[in-house]
Amino acid sequence: MAWTKYQLFLAGLMLTTGSLNTLSAKWADMFSAPGCSGTPKHAFSHPFVQAVGMFLGELSCLVVFHILLCHDRRKPEPTMVPGQSFNPLLFLPPALCDMLGTSIMYVALNMTSASSFQMLRGAVIIFTGLLSVAFLGRRLQPSQWIGILFTILGLVVVGLADFMSGHRNDSHKLSEVITGDLLIIMAQIIVAVQMVLEEKFVYKHNVHPLKAVGTEGFFGFFILSLLLIPMFYIHVGSFADNPRQVLEDALDAFCQIGHKPLILLALLGNTVSIAFFNFAGISVTKEISATTRMVLDSLRTVVIWVVSLALGWEVFHGLQILGFIILLLGTALYNGLHTPLMAKLPCCPGGQRAEEEEAPERERLLGGGKAANES
Structure with missing residues (x-):
């Protein structure tokens, strides 16, 4: 079945904004500018300020939701389902996890490359799978366990590539690269807890996805x-990379932005892209399929890697390609992307079963909106 122009637009929007989200955050990290009170020129290292900008992007989804709802109500026959009323505090625990996980990842992005950052985020599959078994009583299929094993292997290969390239990377010390990679993987444990909390307490409520994303934002x-x-x-x-050596110096961030306005452009790119990425991801699930959304989410890693190489932000290493392929296989197996392909083979009849298996995933993603996206 051929895609419509609108579906192609949504797929392109998701891929573009998802890639811009990581690239703009990394671009901001690469600037240097003087700080407040004549502080000499230094790197823009403000991960918590960047995280605030990301949440502002998510919060804008709540504004978009109410605009769309008001516009829909003016129609003779409204088509938008606003969802049932709910206690907003339901979103507080997953929002706290999102806040902590995102902040840690922005700290890590200062220490490692954008492509490794995106690849290592695939570790969320491991922890989400294990936590869903432990706390949701879910039984994983054999292919999902194999997918987890492939993901672990892919993480080892990507980590090895970072270890080897760290010796010839002038922008990051080897110790920083290793610390950054470990922080990214640690953050995925928190993100997995967030997903389990959302599924256990939030998905059972009929909450519009834009409202869900906006409330957490x-x-x-x-x-x-x-x-x-x-x-x-x-x-x-010395853990902090700012002149006052505090956990976060927001005033220093604003002073640096004043001296180098391009930093503001990078931060705005991060804020706007996360808003459009959430909208596009939800729309792709609704208009096409959850499987397509997962494929596009994996493809943005390739875009980030290619752009980073083209801009000279990182050094090419063949092991990264191998690591990405293994991680992609792990993601495909865990999310059942192989099932529709097998269903088309004469020896593997099961097309109807594949469609039935995807239906709950589509409903799960549309019901919560946050499980398969983010920065």
Whole structure:
């Protein structure tokens, strides 16, 4: 079945904005500018400020939801289903996980390459699978266990590629690269907890996906914005890459933006892209399929890697290709992307079963909106 122009647009929008999200965050990290009170020129290293910008992008989805709802209600026959009323505090625990996981990942992005950052995020499959078995009582299929094993192998290969390239990378020390990679994997444990919490407490409510994303963005934006105040006074020594050596110096970030306005462009790119990426991802699941969404989410890793190489942000290493292929196989096996292909083979009749298996996944993604996307 051929895709319509609108479906092609949605797929392209998801791939483009998903790639821009990581690339714009990395671009901001690569700037250097003077800080406040004549502080000499130094790198823009403000992961928590960047995380606030990302949550602002998610919060904008709530604004878009209400605009679309108002527009729909003016029609003679409204078609938009706003969903049932719910207690917004249901979204507080997953929002806290999102806040912590995202902040850790932005810290890690300062230490490693954009492509490795995106590849290593595939580790979420391992922890989501294990936690869903432990706390949701889910039984994983043999192919899903094999997918987890492939993912572990792919992570080892990508980590090895980073270890080898770290010796000839001038922008990051080897110790920073290894620390960054470990932080990314650690963050995926928190993201997996977030997904399990969403599935256990949120998906059973009929919440519109834009409203779900926006509500989590609301909690994340306001809580993290308030936390920037105590972070300004918490000294962490050499761990922090800012002149005052505090956990986060938001004033220094604003001063650097004033000296180098291009940093603001990078931050706005991150904020706007996450908003459109969430919208596009939800729409792809609704208009095409959950499987297509997962494929596009994997393809953006290739886009990020190619653009990073073209811009000279990182050095080519053949092991990264091997690691990505193994991770892609792991993702395909875990998410059942192989089932529709097998169903087309004469020896593997099961097309109807494959469609039946995808239906719950489509409903799950449309019901919560956050499980298969994000930055």
